[in-house]
Amino acid sequence: MTSEPVSAVAPLPEAEAFVRHLVDNASALRLPELFSATPADAIYVQQNRHGVVTIVVRTTSLSEAHLIELMKYRLAQYAAINFVDANMIYHERLEYEPLSGVAGGDIHVLSGSAETGEILCYAVVKVSPDAEPGTTLRTRERPHFSVEKVHGWGIFNRLVVLPDLPFHKLCELGRFVKNQRLHTFDELGARAPIEVGVALFRSLAGPLRLELDAIIGDLEEGVAKQNLDFFHVPMVVIHGTVPFEAEASYFYPRYQFSTVYPFAVLVSDISRQMLSRLDAIDDALEQPGKAGLLALFKLKRDILTPKSTLEPPDGLDPLTDASVPQQGVAMSDRLLMIDLAVRLRQSNLFEGLSVAEATVLGTFMDRVEANAGAVVVREGEIGDDLYLIESGNADVQASRGRKTPIRLATLGPGDFFGEIALLTGAERMADVVALTPMTLLRLSKDAYTRYLTHAAEVERQITRTAMSRTRDTSRKLIDGER
Numbered sequence: 001m002t003s004e005p006v007s008a009v010a011p012l013p014e015a016e017a018f019v020r021h022l023v024d025n026a027s028a029l030r031l032p033e034l035f036s037a038t039p040a041d042a043i044y045v046q047q048n049r050h051g052v053v054t055i056v057v058r059t060t061s062l063s064e065a066h067l068i069e070l071m072k073y074r075l076a077q078y079a080a081i082n083f084v085d086a087n088m089i090y091h092e093r094l095e096y097e098p099l100s101g102v103a104g105g106d107i108h109v110l111s112g113s114a115e116t117g118e119i120l121c122y123a124v125v126k127v128s129p130d131a132e133p134g135t136t137l138r139t140r141e142r143p144h145f146s147v148e149k150v151h152g153w154g155i156f157n158r159l160v161v162l163p164d165l166p167f168h169k170l171c172e173l174g175r176f177v178k179n180q181r182l183h184t185f186d187e188l189g190a191r192a193p194i195e196v197g198v199a200l201f202r203s204l205a206g207p208l209r210l211e212l213d214a215i216i217g218d219l220e221e222g223v224a225k226q227n228l229d230f231f232h233v234p235m236v237v238i239h240g241t242v243p244f245e246a247e248a249s250y251f252y253p254r255y256q257f258s259t260v261y262p263f264a265v266l267v268s269d270i271s272r273q274m275l276s277r278l279d280a281i282d283d284a285l286e287q288p289g290k291a292g293l294l295a296l297f298k299l300k301r302d303i304l305t306p307k308s309t310l311e312p313p314d315g316l317d318p319l320t321d322a323s324v325p326q327q328g329v330a331m332s333d334r335l336l337m338i339d340l341a342v343r344l345r346q347s348n349l350f351e352g353l354s355v356a357e358a359t360v361l362g363t364f365m366d367r368v369e370a371n372a373g374a375v376v377v378r379e380g381e382i383g384d385d386l387y388l389i390e391s392g393n394a395d396v397q398a399s400r401g402r403k404t405p406i407r408l409a410t411l412g413p414g415d416f417f418g419e420i421a422l423l424t425g426a427e428r429m430a431d432v433v434a435l436t437p438m439t440l441l442r443l444s445k446d447a448y449t450r451y452l453t454h455a456a457e458v459e460r461q462i463t464r465t466a467m468s469r470t471r472d473t474s475r476k477l478i479d480g481e482r
Contacts, residue, residue, distance in 0.1 A: 015090035019079045022095070026076030027181040029069050032117030034062075034110070043107065044203045046195060048114040050288050051188050054195040056203045059106045064099070070108065071096035073119050077177035083254040094250070103127055107171075107208070109200050111192035120192030123176040123200060125215065128168050135167035145172045147218045150255060151241045151262050152338070154354025156216065158320045159236060159310045162264055165213045173200075173217040176224070190293055191285065197231050198281055205270045205278075214310075215265045218243070220258050226303065232277040234269040234306040238262045238316070239323040241356045242363075244334045252331070259326045266309050273306045317454040319357045337362055344441075347388060347414045349465075352457030364447040370438040377418060377432045384425055384445035386418040386462075392438030398430040398473060405431065408476055419466045422448060429473055 011019070035053040038045050044056035059067065075097050078084045088094075105127040111120045129143030137156055148155060157163045162170075176196070182189030204212065219225050221237065228235060238261055245255040254260065284295035315321070341358035344350045350358055368387070370376050377383055379398055393412045397405040408430055411417060417432055422445055443452075452458050 011086035012090065015086040018090040018093075019076075019086045022072070022076040022089070023080050023181065026073045026119075027179065029073055029119055030117040031066065031069060031112060031119060034066060035112040035114065035117050043207050044109075044199050046199060049195065049285055050191065050292060051114050052111050052120065052191050052195050053114045054109070054111045054192075054199045056107060056109050056199050059102055059104050059108065062108065067099055067102060068096055070110075070119075070122060071099065071102070073122060074175055074177055077122075077180050078175075078251075078254075080180035082257070084250045085253055088248075088250045092250075107203070109196050109203075111195045111199075113188055119179065120182070120188055121176075121178040121196045123196050124174055125200070125212075126172045126174055128170050128172075131167045136165065137163045137167065137170070139167070142167065145170075145216060146174065147172060147216055147262050150243045150245055150260075151218065151238075152341075152355030152359065155238060155241060155262050155356045156264055157354055158312070158317050158357075159264060160312055161266065162214055162216075162310050169211070169213040171212050171215055173215050187289065187293060190296070193227070194230075194281060194285065194296060197227070198278055198285070201231060201233070201270055201274060201278055204267050205275065209267055209271065212267050214267055216262065218260050218262045221261055222259070225263070225305075228263075229303045229305050230300060231281070232274055232304045232306055233265055234273050234308040235263050235265045236308045236310045236316070238264075238320055238356075240316075240320045240360045242324055242329075242334050242337050242359045243326065244331060244338055247331060255326075256331060257327065264308075264310050269306075269309050318451045319353070319360050319455065322360050322451065324360055324363055343390065343414075344388070347416060349388070349416050349458060349461050352461075353455065357455070361443075361451060362441075364451060365441040365443050368440045368442050370434040370440065372434050372436050374434045374438075375431055376434060376438070376440065377421075377428050377430075379428050379431045381428050382425075383418065383421050383428055386416060386422045386443045386448065387432075388416045388441040388443070389413050390439040390441055392440075393435045394438060395433050395435055396430050397433065406476055408473055410435070416465075419462045420470060423462060423466055429470070 035055070038055045039057055039061040041061055042055050042057050044054070046054040072095060075084065075089070075094065079086060079089060103126065107125040109123040109125070112118060113120060128145070131142045135142050140153065144153065178193050179189060204215070219228070225237065241262060243255045243260055245252045280299060284292055284299055286292070287295050337359050338355065340362040341355055344358045344362060345353060345355070350361070353361065370392070376387065376394065389411055391413055393410060395407055396409040396411060396417065397407050399405040411432070420426065421428055
């Protein structure tokens with residue numbers, strides 16, 4: 001399901017002026033005391049490497065004043081690249097992101113000018129929400145990470161290892177922003193994002209390696225993924241998703257006008273596969289001036305995504321890896337797609353799918369209308385489509401040459417039929433006749449073979465139902481002859 005491309009709501013002149021005010025203020029922020037006298041409990045420190053200081057600290061190491069300045073910087077950089085709703089920020093007079101969104105255990109990675117204390121680049125690793133002991137990503141009743149709120153529960157459940165790791169040892173990478181006022185060829189502006197990346201991955205492979213098991217999040221594949229590929233990060237990117245962000249959210253523009261995919265990284269993979277790459281990047285950063293920038297540019301010719309331990313041996317399941325168009329699809333249309341997914345998961349056939357998987361599956365199903373009295377499938381005909389009833393009721397009846405057919409079952413919303421022909425390609429065993437006006441979803445044999453044969457729980461349910469209905473049909477037909 002797609003719609004016409006959606007145009008961004010033009011910012012009001014007052015909103016544009018307010019955003020300029022935010023960006024101007026952020027560009028004037030200076031935190032010399034933070035970069036010159038780093039906290040004693042800092043996780044990582046890189047002192048003045050050719051003008052750039054980089055630190056990694058927890059929220060508890062920062063004063064409230066520092067946090068407010070960082071939240072001002074963060075909001076302004078996103079506003080500068082139109083990732084947030086300028087009109088909404090203006091109407092709420094939002095000067096900085098609320099501190100309520102910052103947890104005490106969050107890990108902040110900052111690069112700044114050694115000379116002035118100007119913030120050059122910033123990223124945050126958010127700790128998991130509080131949850132009961134024994135909680136994993138498979139647990140249904142638990143707090144959700146931000147990436148799950150947008151892409152749906154269960155988005156990572158088809159990966160190896162990750163769904164069964166302790167929930168409290170997972171974290172979320174978010175809010176990676178650089179100073180948008182720095183010129184593309186500004187030396188500090190070019191070095192700082194790479195310093196932040198080095199600091200992040202050195203910290204995860206070193207002092208944080210026993211604390212955190214995996215990182216999740218989402219990214220714009222055309223830009224952010226390329227930046228991570230520069231570091232040779234072994235990651236899994238999940239394309240099978242339809243992200244939804246309510247228009248009332250100030251991050252709505254990011255998801256409406258960009259293509260964003262979830263990703264996951266196993267921390268132990270960083271130590272196994274990335275350290276030599278980090279050493280090469282460090283060697284380039286150690287070189288001064290243009291020599292250092294040229295060395296970094298040379299490394300950019302060597303872009304690589306090593307295979308992640310999280311990826312199944314045979315690759316991602318087709319539903320997990322199926323790309324569904326995002327840009328140009330209005331959030332209202334995405335919500336309809338997700339609502340359909342919720343209904344699909346209410347059927348015992350698809351209840352084992354994640355919200356994202358069911359949403360993607362829905363895009364490969366055709367909606368069929370049937371009037372009361374219509375024969376949806378006819379006994380003896382060849383057909384291999386499976387039907388799921390959205391609304392209405394139908395009788396299943398077989399004649400096997402009799403003048404009066406025998407009623408085998410009555411089906412309603414959430415029920416499905418056609419599974420025997422789908423699995424075997426044999427003739428239909430019965431008529432399915434609409435008792436009322438009906439709306440059905442049709443799944444073709446091709447779509448089933450391509451997208452669902454890897455979903456073991458769906459395969460098992462279809463097979464069980466086919467065997468059970470074959471037995472019941474035979475028994476009822478025999479009883480009818482007595």
